[in-house]
Structures are given as structure tokens and as C-alpha cells.
Amino acid sequence: MRDGRWRLCLAGAGHVGAGLLAMLRDREEDLLARYGVRLSVVGVAELGGAACDPTGLDLNDLISALAERKPLAGLPEVGRPGMAAVDLLRECEPDILCGATPVNLTDGQPGLGLAETALSMGAHVVLADKGPLALAFDRLAAASDLGAGWGLGGGRPALRFSATVAGALPVVNLGHRDLAGEEITRIEGVFNGTTQYVLRGMEDGAGFDEALADAQHRGIAEADPTLDIDGHDAAFKLLITANTVLGTGATVDDVTIGSIRSVTAEMIKEARGSGQRIVPLAVAERTADGHRLQVGPQALGEDHPLAKLHPDEMGVVFYAGRVRQLSAASLEPHPEPASAAMLRDVLDIVRTRTGGAQ
Amino acid sequence: MRDGRWRLCLAGAGHVGAGLLAMLRDREEDLLARYGVRLSVVGVAELGGAACDPTGLDLNDLISALAERKPLAGLPEVGRPGMAAVDLLRECEPDILCGATPVNLTDGQPGLGLAETALSMGAHVVLADKGPLALAFDRLAAASDLGAGWGLGGGRPALRFSATVAGALPVVNLGHRDLAGEEITRIEGVFNGTTQYVLRGMEDGAGFDEALADAQHRGIAEADPTLDIDGHDAAFKLLITANTVLGTGATVDDVTIGSIRSVTAEMIKEARGSGQRIVPLAVAERTADGHRLQVGPQALGEDHPLAKLHPDEMGVVFYAGRVRQLSAASLEPHPEPASAAMLRDVLDIVRTRTGGAQ
Numbered sequence: 001m002r003d004g005r006w007r008l009c010l011a012g013a014g015h016v017g018a019g020l021l022a023m024l025r026d027r028e029e030d031l032l033a034r035y036g037v038r039l040s041v042v043g044v045a046e047l048g049g050a051a052c053d054p055t056g057l058d059l060n061d062l063i064s065a066l067a068e069r070k071p072l073a074g075l076p077e078v079g080r081p082g083m084a085a086v087d088l089l090r091e092c093e094p095d096i097l098c099g100a101t102p103v104n105l106t107d108g109q110p111g112l113g114l115a116e117t118a119l120s121m122g123a124h125v126v127l128a129d130k131g132p133l134a135l136a137f138d139r140l141a142a143a144s145d146l147g148a149g150w151g152l153g154g155g156r157p158a159l160r161f162s163a164t165v166a167g168a169l170p171v172v173n174l175g176h177r178d179l180a181g182e183e184i185t186r187i188e189g190v191f192n193g194t195t196q197y198v199l200r201g202m203e204d205g206a207g208f209d210e211a212l213a214d215a216q217h218r219g220i221a222e223a224d225p226t227l228d229i230d231g232h233d234a235a236f237k238l239l240i241t242a243n244t245v246l247g248t249g250a251t252v253d254d255v256t257i258g259s260i261r262s263v264t265a266e267m268i269k270e271a272r273g274s275g276q277r278i279v280p281l282a283v284a285e286r287t288a289d290g291h292r293l294q295v296g297p298q299a300l301g302e303d304h305p306l307a308k309l310h311p312d313e314m315g316v317v318f319y320a321g322r323v324r325q326l327s328a329a330s331l332e333p334h335p336e337p338a339s340a341a342m343l344r345d346v347l348d349i350v351r352t353r354t355g356g357a358q
Numbered sequence: 359m360r361d362g363r364w365r366l367c368l369a370g371a372g373h374v375g376a377g378l379l380a381m382l383r384d385r386e387e388d389l390l391a392r393y394g395v396r397l398s399v400v401g402v403a404e405l406g407g408a409a410c411d412p413t414g415l416d417l418n419d420l421i422s423a424l425a426e427r428k429p430l431a432g433l434p435e436v437g438r439p440g441m442a443a444v445d446l447l448r449e450c451e452p453d454i455l456c457g458a459t460p461v462n463l464t465d466g467q468p469g470l471g472l473a474e475t476a477l478s479m480g481a482h483v484v485l486a487d488k489g490p491l492a493l494a495f496d497r498l499a500a501a502s503d504l505g506a507g508w509g510l511g512g513g514r515p516a517l518r519f520s521a522t523v524a525g526a527l528p529v530v531n532l533g534h535r536d537l538a539g540e541e542i543t544r545i546e547g548v549f550n551g552t553t554q555y556v557l558r559g560m561e562d563g564a565g566f567d568e569a570l571a572d573a574q575h576r577g578i579a580e581a582d583p584t585l586d587i588d589g590h591d592a593a594f595k596l597l598i599t600a601n602t603v604l605g606t607g608a609t610v611d612d613v614t615i616g617s618i619r620s621v622t623a624e625m626i627k628e629a630r631g632s633g634q635r636i637v638p639l640a641v642a643e644r645t646a647d648g649h650r651l652q653v654g655p656q657a658l659g660e661d662h663p664l665a666k667l668h669p670d671e672m673g674v675v676f677y678a679g680r681v682r683q684l685s686a687a688s689l690e691p692h693p694e695p696a697s698a699a700m701l702r703d704v705l706d707i708v709r710t711r712t713g714g715a716q
Contacts (some may be wrong), residue, residue, distance in 0.1 A: 023539060030541070034605070162536075168684065170536040177709075178520075178528040181381060181701030183388070247392070305687065308666045320698075324689050326526065329663065331683035340678075343539030351535075352710050 005056070006350055009043040009092050009123075011085040011114050012100035016128050016163070017044075018066045019339030020098060025059040027343075037350050043092040045085035049073025052080050052092055085114050089121065096349060098342055099127045105227070105236060108135040115159070119143040124157045124353070126345040128338050130164035134236035134252060137243045146244070158352065160345035165237040166191045166314040168337030169330035170344075175245030175318055182320035184245060186285040189316040190306050191237040193332075194221040194228035195260050195280035199297065200311035202268055203277070208261070220312075230259040231295040234282045238293055242284035248291045258296025271299045277307040305329070359453055363414070364708055367401040367450050367481075369443040369472050370458035374486050374521070375402070376424045377697030378456060383417040385701075395708050401450040403443035407431025410438050410450055443472050447479065454707060456700055457485045463585070463594060466493040473517070477501040482515045482711070484703040486696050488522035492594040492610060495601045504602070516710065518703035523595040524549045524672040526695030527688035533603030533676055540678035542603060544643040547674040548664050549595040551690075552579040552586035553618050553638035557655065558669035560626055561635070566619070578670075588617040589653045592640045596651055600642040606649045616654025629657045635665040663687070 008024075010017050024039055031037045040056040051057055051072040065072055073081040080088070089097065097118035101111040112132035115125045120143065127133065132140060141147035144159035165171040166189065175184060190196050194212075197220050201211030212229070215221035227233045235255040242248040260280055271278050281298040284291060300307045305327040309315045315329035330337065359365075366382075368375050382397055389395045398414040409415055409430040423430055431439040438446070447455065455476035459469040470490035473483045478501065485491065490498060499505035502517035523529040524547065533542060548554050552570075555578050559569030570587070573579035585591045593613040600606040621636055629636050639656040642649060658665040663685040667673045673687035688695065 027539075027541070035538075168536075170532065170684075173531075173536055174528065174686075177706065178526075178531055178702060179698075180393075180705040181385075181698040183385070303668070310661070326528075326686070326688050328532075328684070328686040330685075340537075340539040344536060347538040348535065 005038045005040040006096060006346075007040050007042045007054075007092070007094045008096050008098055008346065009045070009089060009094035010041060010098045010100065011045045011088075011111075012102065012129070013044055013046040013062075013066055013072065014100065014102070016338045016342070017098070017100035018063065019336050020100065020342050021059055021063055021066070023339055023343050025063065031347075035347065035350075037347065039346065042094055043088045044072055045083065045088045046072055048082070050080045050083040050085070050088045051075050051078045052083070052088055053078045054092060085110065086117055089114065089117055089123070093121065094118075094123055096124045096126060096346055098346065099125065099129050099132075100342065101129050103129050104131045105134060105232070108132040112136055115140060116143060119157050119159065122157055124349045125159050126342050126349070127159070127161040128163040128342050130161070130236055130240060133161050133164055133240045137240070138249065158349045160348055161240070162345050163338045163341035165241055166316070167330060167332050168341050169314050169316060169328060170341075171237075171241055171316045171328075172244050174316065174326065174328055175241065179245075179318055179320055179326065184318055184320045186283070186319040187241060187245065187316065188306060188319075189234075189238065189241070189282045190280055190309055190314050191282050191316075192228050192234040192280055193312070193314060194225055195231075195234070196309065196314065197221070197311050198229070199260060199263065199268070199278055199280060202263065202265060203272065207265070208263075229261060231257040231280075234280065235293075235295045238282040238284055238295055242291065242293055246284060246286065246291060248284065248293070250291065250293055254291075255293040255295060258294075260297045263297045275302050276300060277302055279304075279306050281306065359712075363396040363398040364454060364704075365398050365400045365412075365450070365452045366454050366456055366704065367403070367447060367452035368399060368456045368458065369403045369446075369469075370460065370487070371402055371404040371420075371424055371430065372458065372460070374696045374700070375456070375458035376421065377694050378458065378700050379417055379420055379424070381697055381701050383421065389705075393705065393708075395705065397704065400452055401446045402430055403441065403446045404430055406440070408438045408441040408443070408446045409433050409436045410441070410446055411436045412450060443468065444475050447472065447475055447481070451479065452476075452481055454482045454484060454704055456704065457483065457487050457490075458700065459487050461487050462489045463492060463590070466490040470494055470498075473498060474501060477515050477517065480515055482707045483517050484700050484707070485517070485519040486521040486700050488519070488594050488598060491519050491522055491598045495598070496607065516707045518706055519598070520703050521696045521699035523599055524674070525688060525690050526699050527672050527674060527686060529595075529599055529674045529686075530602050532674065532684065532686055533599065537603075537676055537678055537684065542676055542678045544641070544677040545599060545603065545674065546664060546677075547592075547596065547599070547640045548638055548667055548672050549640050549674075550586050550592040550638055551670070551672060552583055553589075553592070554667065554672065555579070555669050556587070557618060557621065557626070557636055557638055560621065560623060561630065565623070566621075587619060589615040589638075592638065593651075593653045596640040596642055596653055600649065600651055604642060604644065604649060606642070606651070608649065608651055612649075613651040613653060616652075618655045621655045633660050634658060635660055637662075637664050639664065
């Protein structure tokens with residue numbers, strides 16, 4: 001923090017990053033009035049260049065340029081043609097890096113390198129990109145407050161990533177913080193919007209291809225839906241959840257992954273006939289000798305919280321010692337919630353880092 | 359904090375307080391291993407006396423005495439016959455006061471006086487007792503970090519109370535923290551277990567008196583169920599939620615309260631016939647000229663998250679600008695969750711107060 005402002009750098013100015021800039025602009029007065037917090041964007045990097053101003057960029061200029069698909073590097077005075085995100089970090093020395101770079105599930109780059117650089121500089125990091133966490137959880141935990149147990153890392157910079165699992169559904173926060181008093185034995189989730197929408201479409205009589213095409217038409221499924229349909233997206237989200245909340249120390253190879261391609265109209269009909277519903281389920285549970293992580297279609301009784309979800313809804317259920325069952329669901333037909341999740345992470349960092357030492 | 363330990367005082371050793379002591383004992387090693395946190399109970403006050411040891415009380419001794427209904431003041435060496443909670447506070451100078459005194463919705467005592475004394479001494483406060491918050495929210499907020507906006511109070515002691523609204527359902531936390539990036543427009547909740555259970559029993563064909571007797575038999579309803587049935591309990595919980603999350607600055611006189619006594623078997627049948635279900639609803643929403651707070655039975659479509667709740671479940675739905683709808687539900691047939699909620703509040707204070715200043 002400098003001059004009473006928290007200085008943010010944003011890497012990646014796609015839907016999620018641009019959404020964050022819009023929320024920062026629209027809520028500036030409210031954040032100041034309600035929390036006394038001033039957030040200032042000092043740098044934004046995208047492919048091909050950046051914009052940088054240590055005294056704070058004009059959010060309207062950034063938002064207009066992005067809306068008109070003009071390169072940020074072309075903005076007068078603040079534009080930096082060719083500047084890479086990592087160089088922007090070194091020039092701006094932000095308090096917080098907000099990483100909204102494209103998801104790369106092969107090597108986690110460029111998000112992983114950026115996050116590591118920022119942490120090594122002492123900057124806090126908020127990630128919307130699940131790649132780095134899915135692939136290098138232990139390394140990032142060791143470099144941040146996460147490794148020293150749940151945000152209590154003595155002096156290490158904070159790492160937050162609530163946007164990486166199921167958008168604005170606070171999966172990590174619920175497990176990490178609201179159940180901090182409990183011993184969690186099992187987590188069940190519907191973490192992938194595409195598979196939820198497709199299976200519910202098939203329940204309404206659509207064929208698999210038809211239901212998928214509908215999801216693509218509505219902007220829920222990607223043009224290449226393989227990662228979603230075959231369970232990989234949900235598996236990475238489950239992995240991040242389990243490593244954070246259960247401390248499993250697992251990698252993606254530890255997750256048993258099934259695809260909803262195996263689900264037929266007959267199976268769905270049969271399930272409905274016996275009071276069940278087939279759900280794209282992700283499960284992490286403690287076992288006698290460790291943990292079990294599994295993703296794939298599974299029939300659940302109609303009374304199960306995850307069987308009651310809306311087709312546009314994602315959900316999670318925690319089972320714990322004393323709170324027998326805590327469930328949550330988030331209805332989010334649009335991608336804005338990921339931007340909102342980034343902002344709540346920024347505010348959580350501000351809160352935990354200005355609470356004042358006892 | 360002293361010698362690496364956070365020193366806790368507990369006021370009130372009924373079900374919730376005793377449950378907290380049991381959790382502190384059972385989870386001691388886990389809390390140290392996982393979070394590096396040492397919590398030490400240095401004082402416990404109940405009616406007629408207290409136990410006190412600045413180096414830390416033996417939790418097994420406390421738990422055994424409570425189980426055998428022996429006065430804590432009679433414990434060898436640490437017992438303090440006749441010592442009042444406020445005197446215990448002054449003698450122990452704890453880091454955190456955990457208030458689990460009986461709920462008093464007339465003047466909030468003794469919890470209110472204790473909380474104010476602790477805050478004035480610079481101690482953090484965790485309350486399970488909703489009386490002080492329902493009746494003196496503004497005063498407590500002004501004396502704690504809550505008044506300076508959501509836990510950011512510069513140096514002021516922390517006040518947490520997530521156990522006061524719907525047990526372990528993290529209503530306040532979801533609104534306060536997970537939706538910190540959003541503008542919340544409306545909150546709906548089923549915050550009272552008795553009315554939820556009774557209305558669902560009536561749906562299954564029981565008369566009002568029969569359903570209520572069943573709830574009392576199962577330990578869900580109090581012997582005198584008036585506060586629950588007539589909506590006052592839910593009204594106080596709604597008030598705490600609205601004042602914390604929406605900043606309404608309301609008092610209980612601002613809540614329109616209806617009783618489920620007005621619900622007849624015919625009304626329930628009629629609702630079911632038209633695809634609806636009558637729910638004991640609490641609503642807080644922004645209006646053009648302020649806020650509207652209302653509690654009472656209301657028919658909701660069967661697809662509404664609060665219409666899908668289990669008879670033993672409480673729930674909440676937040677409506678916000680960008681996250682269109684976030685809902686959560688907690689199935690809790692027993693009272694232990696309130697103890698778990700107190701422990702999570704203690705850990706939240708430890709976390710925000712040891713995060714290290716930036």
C-alpha cells in the first residue's frame with residue numbers, strides 16, 4: 001500500500017479481466033464509503049503490450065480501449081508497446097497481482113511464472129486462472145501464506161484463487177474458512193457448468209449432441225468442449241479444492257476421471273424412474289489410507305442437494321463432523337461472477353493485511 | 359497473544375459453551391498442526407462462579423465437571439466461587455472473549471455488558487448470543503472493527519457473531535465476505551428451525567399442534583416456542599444479517615413480523631396444488647427509499663432454493679448485481695453447529711490479526 005491506495009496490476013484483459021476493471025470502476029465510491037478501501041490499477045498487461053502508470057490508470061480509458069478492441073499499448077502516454085507482463089510487474093511493483101491470463105492446463109504458463117515472480121517480489125496474488133494451481137499447487141503454497149496453514153503465513157505474501165473453482169460459488173472459502181472449526185470428511189460438487197447443462201438437457205429429451213450444441217449456442221460450452229465434457233475441467237477444480245481444504249497434496253494423476261459421454265438416454269430414463277437423477281459429480285473424501293478423488297456422472301437420489309440444482313447452477317456439499325451437511329449453490333448463466341470472485345479475493349487480502357497485529 | 363498462545367475466556371457454559379470446550383480439546387493437535395494456532399482457555403464463567411488459570415485451564419477437568427453438573431467454582435485451585443464473568447474478564451485479561459450466555463431479547467444482558475467491557479479492554483469478542491447484536495448493534499459496531507467497515511477497523515478489537523444467525527449456516531460470512539465484490543439487492547432466508555419443521559410437518563398431514571409437539575419432542579422447538587412460532591427469533595436474525603450485510607441501521611421495530619399460526623391446512627394444500635410450498639420466510643431488500651424487512655409465512659414456487667430445503671435444514675439466498683443468485687443450506691438436527699461457528703470465528707480473528715501488516 002502506498003499513499004493509502006492498494007496498487008493493482010492486472011495480467012490478462014479478456015472477459016474476466018475486463019469485468020474486473022468494470023467492477024473496480026463501478027464500485028469505486030462504494031468500496032471507499034463502505035470499507036474505506038482505495039484500489040488503484042497501476043498496470044494492465046495483454047498479449048503484445050501493456051499500459052502502465054504508477055499514479056493510477058484511468059479505468060474509463062482502459063475499458064473503452066478494450067471495448068473497441070484497441071491495443072492498450074496504444075493508449076497515449078501510458079501505453080507500453082511490446083512490454084511483457086513480467087516486465088510490467090517489475091516496473092510497477094504492485095501490492096497485488098490479479099492474474100486473469102488464459103488457462104493453460106499443460107504447463108500453467110504464463111500465469112504460473114507471473115504468480116511466482118509476483119510472490120518472490122513480495123506482492124500478493126489473486127488468480128482466476130486455474131492452471132498454476134492445478135499444476136504447481138505445492139510450489140505456490142510454499143511461496144505464499146497458503147503453505148504456512150490457511151492464510152497464517154508469517155509475513156509471506158497472500159495467494160487467493162476463489163475464482164478458479166466454480167466461478168462465484170465460494171467453494172474454497174466455505175471449506176477453508178466457514179468450516180475451519182470442523183473436520184471435513186467428504187466434499188461433493190457440481191463444478192462444471194457445461195456437463196450440468198448437457199445432462200439436464202438430455203433429461204428433457206435432447207440427444208447428447210443436441211444438448212451440447214444448445215450449450216454452445218448459449219455460450220455455456222466452449223467451441224472445443226472436450227475439457228468440460230470429459231471431466232478434466234471438473235477434475236482440476238476438485239484437485240484445487242481438495243488440496244486447499246483437505247490438504248491432500250494430490251496431483252491430477254490421483255483423480256479418477258469419467259466422461260458424461262458414457263451416459264445414454266436409457267440410463268437417464270431409468271434413473272428418473274427410480275427417483276434418481278444423473279449428476280456430473282466430483283467427489284473428494286478421506287479414506288482409511290488417504291484420500292479418494294473422483295469425477296464422473298453418478299446417479300443421486302432426488303433429495304440430494306446436487307440433484308436439485310438448476311441447469312444453470314453449480315453447487316457443493318461439505319460433510320463434516322459436527323455440521324452434518326453444508327451445501328451451497330450459485331446460479332450464474334454469465335461469466336461475470338469470476339470477476340466478482342477476484343474482487344472479493346482482493347478485498348480479503350486487504351482485510352487480512354490491515355486488520356492490525358495483536 | 360502471549361507466549362504463542364491465544365488466551366480465551368468463555369462466559370456461559372451451557373450446551374453451546376460446553377460444545378466449544380469439547381471442540382477445543384478434540385481439535386487441539388489438529389489446529390496446531392494445520393494452522394499453527396494454540397488456543398488456551400484461561401477462564402470460564404457460569405452462574406454462581408468461575409474457574410480461572412492464567413496459564414491455561416485443563417479442558418478435561420472443565421468438561422468432566424460440566425458433564426457431572428458440578429459447579430466450576432468448586433474445581434480445586436482454579437475455582438472462584440461467586441466470581442462474576444465481568445470480574446473474570448478483568449482478572450484474566452483474555453485476548454478473546456467467547457460469549458455464550460443465555461439469550462435475552464429484552465435488554466441483551468448479561469451478554470451485552472460483557473461484550474462492551476471486553477471490547478473496552480481491547481479484547482476481541484465472539485458472540486453466540488444474539489441478544490446484544492439484535493438490541494445494540496450500533497453501539498457494538500462503534501466499539502469494534504465492524505463499525506469501521508467490515509473488519510477493517512484500524513486497531514479496534516474484532517467482533518464476530520456468525521453463530522447468531524442460523525447456527526453453522528454462514529449467512530453473515532457469505533454476505534459480508536463472499537459477496538464483498540457485489541452489490542446485494544435482496545436477501546431471503548429460512549432462519550428458524552422450528553417453523554421450518556412445523557410447516558413441513560403440516561404438509562405431511564399433521565395439525566399445527568401435533569407438528570409443534572413433534573418438534574418439541576425432537577428437541578428442535580423450545581418448551582416455550584412463542585419466540586420461534588411467532589417470528590421473533592427469525593426477525594432478530596434477519597435484523598443482524600441486514601445490519602451487517604446491507605448496513606441498514608435498522609432496529610427490531612423496523613421488521614414486519616407475521617406468525618405461522620395463521621397458516622391453515624387448506625392454505626398448505628392449495629399451495630401444493632399450484633406448485634408452491636409455504637415457507638417461513640425472512641426477507642431484507644433494498645427499496646427506492648431505504649430497506650424493507652419482513653418475516654412470515656410465504657408461498658414460494660417449488661423451484662425456489664428455500665422451497666427445496668429439508669425439514670431439518672435452514673437456508674439463505676442472496677441476490678446481487680453480477681452473481682445473480684447465491685444460495686446455501688445447512689442440515690443440522692443438533693445444536694453442535696453453534697459451537698463450531700464460534701470456533702470458526704475465533705480462527706477468523708486469529709487469521710485476520712496475524713496476517714501481518716503490509
